[in-house]
Amino acid sequence: MEEINRVTRVIRATGGLIVGGTATQNPAAGYGLEVATSTLFSSGNIVIASSTQELRFTGGDTYAGFKAPDNYGTTTPMVYILPAHGTNTPGSNWVLTYQSGNQLQWKPATELGLVGDISAVGNVTSGEAFTASTTAEGGQGSILWFHPNATNLGALTIDSSLAANATYTLPAVAAGTYYFPLLTGSLSPGGIMLATDNYTLGQDANNLYWDTTNKYLRLGNTGTAAELRIYSSAAGGYYLGFAATSSMTQTTRYYWPTSIPSEADGTVYILRTDSAGNLSWTTVSGAGAVTYTGTPQQGQVAIFYDTDTIMGDTGLTFNTSTAQLTIGGSLVTPLITYGAGNLTIQTTGAGNDIILDPSSDIVQLGAGTYIRTNAGYEIGRSGTQVLREMVPIMGFDLPIKTTTTTAAKISRDITSYPLNPCAAGTNRVHKLVIRYGSTGTSTIGVATTTGVDYPNSTSTLPNTGATSTGSVVIATTTIPIPTGACTTWSQGQDTDDWWVTIRLDQANTEIMIYQIFLAAFDQIQ
Numbered sequence: 001m002e003e004i005n006r007v008t009r010v011i012r013a014t015g016g017l018i019v020g021g022t023a024t025q026n027p028a029a030g031y032g033l034e035v036a037t038s039t040l041f042s043s044g045n046i047v048i049a050s051s052t053q054e055l056r057f058t059g060g061d062t063y064a065g066f067k068a069p070d071n072y073g074t075t076t077p078m079v080y081i082l083p084a085h086g087t088n089t090p091g092s093n094w095v096l097t098y099q100s101g102n103q104l105q106w107k108p109a110t111e112l113g114l115v116g117d118i119s120a121v122g123n124v125t126s127g128e129a130f131t132a133s134t135t136a137e138g139g140q141g142s143i144l145w146f147h148p149n150a151t152n153l154g155a156l157t158i159d160s161s162l163a164a165n166a167t168y169t170l171p172a173v174a175a176g177t178y179y180f181p182l183l184t185g186s187l188s189p190g191g192i193m194l195a196t197d198n199y200t201l202g203q204d205a206n207n208l209y210w211d212t213t214n215k216y217l218r219l220g221n222t223g224t225a226a227e228l229r230i231y232s233s234a235a236g237g238y239y240l241g242f243a244a245t246s247s248m249t250q251t252t253r254y255y256w257p258t259s260i261p262s263e264a265d266g267t268v269y270i271l272r273t274d275s276a277g278n279l280s281w282t283t284v285s286g287a288g289a290v291t292y293t294g295t296p297q298q299g300q301v302a303i304f305y306d307t308d309t310i311m312g313d314t315g316l317t318f319n320t321s322t323a324q325l326t327i328g329g330s331l332v333t334p335l336i337t338y339g340a341g342n343l344t345i346q347t348t349g350a351g352n353d354i355i356l357d358p359s360s361d362i363v364q365l366g367a368g369t370y371i372r373t374n375a376g377y378e379i380g381r382s383g384t385q386v387l388r389e390m391v392p393i394m395g396f397d398l399p400i401k402t403t404t405t406t407a408a409k410i411s412r413d414i415t416s417y418p419l420n421p422c423a424a425g426t427n428r429v430h431k432l433v434i435r436y437g438s439t440g441t442s443t444i445g446v447a448t449t450t451g452v453d454y455p456n457s458t459s460t461l462p463n464t465g466a467t468s469t470g471s472v473v474i475a476t477t478t479i480p481i482p483t484g485a486c487t488t489w490s491q492g493q494d495t496d497d498w499w500v501t502i503r504l505d506q507a508n509t510e511i512m513i514y515q516i517f518l519a520a521f522d523q524i525q
Contacts (some may be wrong), residue, residue, distance in 0.1 A: 080104055253277050284308050301325070385429055385521040391418045394500065394516035399436075401467065402502060403510040407445065407453060411500035411516055419520040426522035432459075432475040432500065433517040437467040440509030444475050447501045454480050454498065460505070467512035474519070 054065040081103050083096075090106035097107050146154040181195070184202040190212060191205030207226060209218040220226025227243040244252075254277045261269045261281045268291050269281045284291045285308040292302070293311045299319060300312030317326045353366040365371070370381035378384065394411040402408050422428040434444065438461065445458035459475040480498050500516055 078102065254279055257281055380524060382524055385523045386426075388422065388520045388522045389419055390433060390517040390519040392515065393418075393518050394513070399512045399514040401510060401512045403504065403508075405504045405507060407443075407447065407451065407501040407503040409447070409450075409499050410502045410513055413497050413499050414518070415497050418518065422520070422522045425525050427525060429521040429523050430479040431519045431521060432477055433472065433515075433519050434461065434475055435470050435472045435514040435516075436461065436511055437464045437469040437471060437514075438504075438509065438511035439463065439465065439467060440511075441505045442509075442511045443503050443505055444477065445501045445503075446477050446479055446498050448480055448498045453501060454478060461511070463509075467510055470514055479518075 054067040056063040056065040088106045093109050094106045099105050142158045144156045181199050181201045184196050184200050188205040190209050191203035192208045193201050196202035206221045229239045229241045231239040273279050290308050293309050296312040299317040301316040302310040305311040315328050355364040371379040441463050442461045443458050445453040457478040459477045464471045
């Protein structure tokens with residue numbers, strides 16, 4: 001009886017109800033229950049079983065139960081408080097969440113950011129994993145959302161215009177990271193895919209196109225040029241390019257030969273086309289062309305070796321910098337041209353032309369050009385002086401004689417220019433031609449004032465050894481008449497009056513002068 005009273009007190013103290021079992025006091029743990037049978041409580045569909053420590057809700061031959069873990073791992077009891085009735089009423093796709101203070105609360109799955117509006121979670125069967133905004137949409141949806149970070153969202157979507165079931169299969173690949181490129185826009189039939197960025201693909205169907213019907217690849221388009229480049233293995237980045245010229249006026253198509261010819265016999269072949277664009281291999285002679293033999297060198301002139309072969313020879317070369325043709329290694333021919341009715345012979349690359357004018361039968365020499373005979377006589381060389389004429393300015397029946405060392409007047413006064421003008425292309429040079437004999441040197445000069453020689457006009461006459469020898473000397477004195485261009489030397493031009501003087505250079509000598517002439521030389525420019 002006392003045992004029953006203790007059990008009754010325990011039940012009252014804990015607010016519990018035990019049916020079909022006994023309880024004994026456990027001095028170490030205070031009052032408790034020691035289950036003697038497998039069922040502690042049973043009422044209707046609710047059963048508390050002691051052997052499995054479960055709270056069971058039965059239904060027919062089965063039940064649903066709750067139990068604590070076999071090893072809870074703590075001495076602190078955990079009591080979960082269910083949501084209060086009438087508050088936070090759950091709806092479809094709501095989940096039970098744990099709150100602070102062991103409080104359980106109902107919340108919608110979308111609020112927790114678990115899967116969005118997804119209709120199935122966990123291990124789903126075929127056709128169950130899709131999204132929808134509301135159940136009223138019949139479970140339809142096209143977007144699957146991802147949260148890769150706390151800031152941005154990513155989504156996979158299926159076009160709503162899908163007209164039939166479609167399966168998208170990811171390939172089985174080795175371990176590693178693989179990227180799926182995205183399209184930058186819609187695709188055009190025949191357009192060829194190309195990378196537009198690191199992970200995007202696109203098309204330029206206007207300029208890169210494959211015609212599946214006619215089987216041709218198109219580069220470029222109307223009004224847009226294109227080029228095909230094939231790079232070599234050289235480090236310089238050289239390539240072989242194929243492009244159409246912008247001056248084309250019609251479409252051109254070439255058809256390549258069906259075979260490659262053999263060169264076993266050393267025959268050289270070239271590629272030729274007919275009017276239909278059919279390409280074929282043919283020999284050089286068959287195409288009416290020529291080939292070369294040997295090893296041509298720069299500057300060699302090509303000559304025919306046979307009917308369709310040319311070759312070079314070191315004995316026949318042409319220098320492009322000087323425009324000179326060398327024959328036999330020594331003979332150099334000038335550049336000969338014909339234009340404006342004249343035949344021009346260019347003696348060097350820098351000029352010095354010789355021009356033959358057929359209209360006047362005149363051969364004109366360029367600057368610095370002159371004619372030299374085989375014996376060395378030069379005609380037309382710049383600086384050459386040609387005697388034009390001479391006029392006497394002193395002459396007597398008998399010669400005159402002087403022994404004085406003072407300048408004495410020995411000619412008449414020259415009051416006007418006594419010579420004809422010089423020829424075109426020349427300058428006038430004047431000299432005195434003197435026939436005399438002397439026993440010593442003397443000085444001949446030109447004076448414009450009595451007793452005063454004209455500046456820089458004197459010239460020394462050498463000693464002839466006797467006064468009767470009659471030696472002829474040309475004295476290069478300065479004459480006080482205009483010098484320079486021929487146009488200033490017109491006939492009859494008056495200048496300062498001038499005359500010739502003579503004086504002995506040493507005492508006790510004498511000079512006998514027979515004649516004095518004024519000579520005019522034309523000096524070639």
